[in-house]
Amino acid sequence: MTDVVVRGLSKSFGSNNVLKALDLLVPSRQFVTLLGPSGCGKTTLLRLIAGLERGNGGEILFGENRVDHLPPGERNIAMVFQSYALYPTMDVARNIGYGLEVRRIPKPERSEKISTVAKVLEIGHLLLRKPKQLSGGQRQRVALGRAMARRPDIFLMDEPLSNLDAKLRSAMRGELRRFHLDLGTTTIYVTHDQLEAMTMSDLVVVMNEGIVQQIGTPEEVYSKPANLFVAGFIGTPPMNLFPATNSDGFLKVANTTLPIQISSDLPRELVIGIRPQEVSVVSTGEPGAIPGKVWMVELIGSERLIEVEIAPKLRITAEVRAKHRAAIDDHVAVRLDPTHLHIFDPVTGKALSA
Amino acid sequence: MKTWVAALLYAVLSAITVVVCFPLLWAISTSLKPKSEIFRWPPTLWPENITFESYRELLFGGAVASAPGAGVPPSAYFLDWFANSVIVSVGSTAISITIATLAAYSLTRFRFWGQRAVPYIAILGYMVPSVIFVFPMFLTMVSLDLTDTLLSLILGYVCITLPFCLWLMWAFFRGVPIEIEEAALVDGASRLQVFRQVVLPVALPGIIAASIFSLIVSWNDYLFGRVFMNSMENLPLTVGVMHFFDGTHVDWGLMMASSVLMTLPMAILFGFMQRHLVAGFGAGAVKG
Ligand SMILES: Nc1ncnc2c1ncn2[C@@H]1O[C@H](COP(=O)(O)OP(=O)(O)O)[C@@H](O)[C@H]1O
Ligand SMILES: [Mg+2]
Numbered sequence: 001m002t003d004v005v006v007r008g009l010s011k012s013f014g015s016n017n018v019l020k021a022l023d024l025l026v027p028s029r030q031f032v033t034l035l036g037p038s039g040c041g042k043t044t045l046l047r048l049i050a051g052l053e054r055g056n057g058g059e060i061l062f063g064e065n066r067v068d069h070l071p072p073g074e075r076n077i078a079m080v081f082q083s084y085a086l087y088p089t090m091d092v093a094r095n096i097g098y099g100l101e102v103r104r105i106p107k108p109e110r111s112e113k114i115s116t117v118a119k120v121l122e123i124g125h126l127l128l129r130k131p132k133q134l135s136g137g138q139r140q141r142v143a144l145g146r147a148m149a150r151r152p153d154i155f156l157m158d159e160p161l162s163n164l165d166a167k168l169r170s171a172m173r174g175e176l177r178r179f180h181l182d183l184g185t186t187t188i189y190v191t192h193d194q195l196e197a198m199t200m201s202d203l204v205v206v207m208n209e210g211i212v213q214q215i216g217t218p219e220e221v222y223s224k225p226a227n228l229f230v231a232g233f234i235g236t237p238p239m240n241l242f243p244a245t246n247s248d249g250f251l252k253v254a255n256t257t258l259p260i261q262i263s264s265d266l267p268r269e270l271v272i273g274i275r276p277q278e279v280s281v282v283s284t285g286e287p288g289a290i291p292g293k294v295w296m297v298e299l300i301g302s303e304r305l306i307e308v309e310i311a312p313k314l315r316i317t318a319e320v321r322a323k324h325r326a327a328i329d330d331h332v333a334v335r336l337d338p339t340h341l342h343i344f345d346p347v348t349g350k351a352l353s354a
Numbered sequence: 355m356k357t358w359v360a361a362l363l364y365a366v367l368s369a370i371t372v373v374v375c376f377p378l379l380w381a382i383s384t385s386l387k388p389k390s391e392i393f394r395w396p397p398t399l400w401p402e403n404i405t406f407e408s409y410r411e412l413l414f415g416g417a418v419a420s421a422p423g424a425g426v427p428p429s430a431y432f433l434d435w436f437a438n439s440v441i442v443s444v445g446s447t448a449i450s451i452t453i454a455t456l457a458a459y460s461l462t463r464f465r466f467w468g469q470r471a472v473p474y475i476a477i478l479g480y481m482v483p484s485v486i487f488v489f490p491m492f493l494t495m496v497s498l499d500l501t502d503t504l505l506s507l508i509l510g511y512v513c514i515t516l517p518f519c520l521w522l523m524w525a526f527f528r529g530v531p532i533e534i535e536e537a538a539l540v541d542g543a544s545r546l547q548v549f550r551q552v553v554l555p556v557a558l559p560g561i562i563a564a565s566i567f568s569l570i571v572s573w574n575d576y577l578f579g580r581v582f583m584n585s586m587e588n589l590p591l592t593v594g595v596m597h598f599f600d601g602t603h604v605d606w607g608l609m610m611a612s613s614v615l616m617t618l619p620m621a622i623l624f625g626f627m628q629r630h631l632v633a634g635f636g637a638g639a640v641k642g
Pocket of ligand 1: 013016018036037038039040041042043044045
């Protein structure tokens with residue numbers, strides 16, 4: 001089976017160092033997502049793995065074999081492009097079968113594979129159409145079909161759902177996951193949408209500025225962010241991150257010393273992270289809560305976000321049930337759930353254990 | 355649209371159509387008139403007696419033995435001229451299109467110094483009237499010993515059609531997303547397969563448009579033919595038919611029949627390719 005191993009891979013365009021000695025292991029048969037903000041180098045990494053781009057250093061292996069000198073056609077990969085990149089002059093059937101055609105698979109076998117794929121993707125009735133005559137969702141399926149028909153070792157997908165409307169996108173998320181479970185092909189999936197990453201992946205690779213920030217299951221990157229970037233990037237609404245001090249083994253936030261004990265070995269200056277779901281809004285004067293004033297209230301469906309200002313320019317967001325009423329400028333207090341606190345080093349950004 | 359606006363529009367369009375088509379109709383009509391009717395006053399709009407005499411002389415005149423001592427009549431060369439025009443137009447177009455297509459492709463796909471300037475310089479070159487370089491080119495042909503050969507005309511026409519063909523193909527290739535080529539590479543196609551099976555079919559409307567442009571320019575050229583060529587049997591049509599004017603009198607029947615026969619190939623070509631032509635000149639409109 002085919003692991004993908006990336007070691008010390010660098011890539012720059014002129015003076016723009018897009019990938020900086022990047023290491024990555026994609027275990028065989030897993031669905032791995034490269035997640036990160038726009039421009040962080042996800043597409044570049046995928047194109048290097050595909051062989052559409054040459055690196056400036058480092059190596060790429062599929063299983064035991066180094067592939068970075070091979071042209072894309074010899075890597076036995078399939079790629080789904082963000083723009084789908086269907087061949088405009090070929091009909092759907094030929095689009096799907098083109099990879100088999102250039103590999104000289106005889107026509108009867110080719111037709112059979114095309115119709116199998118078309119059946120799975122429910123595009124059998126479209127086989128004679130040109131790409132121009134298809135809707136966005138249909139094109140997406142054809143692009144997927146083209147990738148599946150060849151039975152590649154690895155699927156590479158670059159934001160394949162980003163051009164679909166929201167409803168179709170959420171339906172396709174499920175389908176893609178389903179296809180992966182059926183086919184079991186190693187998949188590297190690029191997205192900037194954390195919902196896609198969290199719902200579909202076996203492993204999430206969080207990237208920023210050409211560096212892998214954390215690799216873990218969706219659960220892990222959500223509940224144990226390795227650094228400040230991952231903490232701030234994963235989760236909606238985003239995690240509260242604010243400065244705190246280590247006051248002789250107790251945590252002190254904005255002049256309030258909390259009954260939360262931490263290791264006294266921790267540095268004096270800290271950054272605390274806590275998700276809005278783990279913050280509760282209570283009345284002032286309750287022990288162990290940080291007093292403040294309601295700064296903004298937003299209703300988001302069944303939940304309500306309450307932003308409380310606990311010091312000038314320092315606000316903590318709490319996510320509470322919608323029935324919890326609060327008005328702007330009310331005096332309230334926030335309580336942090338000590339079991340869900342994350343502590344970070346303000347200098348290195350790395351997570352520290354309490 | 356209001357009815358009277360439509361009516362007005364149709365009236366104007368009809369008037370323009372008549373004005374544009376009249377010379378052609380007049381040529382057809384004159385070519386079918388017997389010599390006696392051509393100069394009749396008042397002129398007849400349509401011949402009273404239709405005759406194909408002029409066409410017969412042009413198409414089969416070569417076989418007709420001329421009176422002894424009278425020399426060979428110009429009409430005997432008509433088929434030679436026609437063949438010359440076909441050879442130089444098709445030849446120069448084939449060369450122009452091949453070079454333009456490959457050059458334009460590399461200009462949009464590879465990075466090299468001056469890459470962006472090339473198409474603009476080319477189009478600038480196209481804007482210089484060809485009268486300006488016909489004589490320098492003639493001198494070059496003399497030194498290459500190519501004057502009075504069809505090759506000299508072919509090379510001359512390549513010089514005047516290539517820049518615009520290059521520009522057209524360049525605009526076309528710019529609209530072809532590079533991802534479809536990358537997809538084909540990932541699918542396992544070789545560079546050549548990518549070009550032949552993916553890129554060329556997409557570029558076909560552009561190639562057709564550029565070909566028609568080049569065919570028309572070289573088919574209709576007079577200047578280069580007049581300057582480069584001498585021998586009766588080597589002339590292109592446009593220059594040859596001027597021999598129906600012998601200094602004192604014009605054989606209008608032959609002149610008009612030649613014009614009709616000259617227009618025919620282009621008209622037929624146009625009719626077949628019209629659809630592609632519109633797509634071709636709307637270059638860049640090839641979103642997958
Ligand atoms: N062909 C290229 N030439 C120059 N710069 C490029 C090229 N491709 C990507 N880049 C740059 O590399 C960086 C990362 O791009 P990309 O990998 O596309 O990011 P992502 O897919 O994560 O949004 C960007 O700053 C982009 O401008
Ligand atoms: Mg990208």
